[in-house]
Amino acid sequence: MPNHLEIDQASVTDNDLARQVEFAAELDGDEREFAVKYSVLKELSGDEPGEDALELFERFSDEIADICAEAALQRSSASVVIVDENDLE
Template sequence: MADDALTVVKGTLEDNVADKQVEFVGEIEGEEYQFAVQYDVLEALSGDVPDDDALELFERYSDDILEAALTALGRDMEQSLVVVSENDLD
């Protein structure tokens, strides 16, 4: 699965401040999955705590985040919400 391309479905990226995560719909091989990237991931990649710039940080580190999202999806492709955590980073 590591060779498959995961893309963010246009218009689905949103900052869920209450749950401290960035959410998006990702598509791989024609299948769509709901993802939630914890702020901890953004902090680990950037070195900064997200503060009104979570979407900007997501965009800046999107390659690393999408790779981590594939790792998280690989654990269980049947889950309704794929939560991407620091543990999914290389």
């Protein structure tokens, strides 16, 4: 199990064109880049993200951190770890 993923809150941005929330985070001492697709936010919340993507991201940030940590382990060589609904258990 990886160490806790620490999201850099200052880096969190909503990329509505790509329909994802992007951010940097530290995992096991390494800085990594992540993108969480809106479909993940919809699955977690039951709501379409739309203009509320950052609010939903914040509300489910603990669950998102766990999902991203697992995805980062699976894609250790990816420059940006893109998390979609397939990464949900």
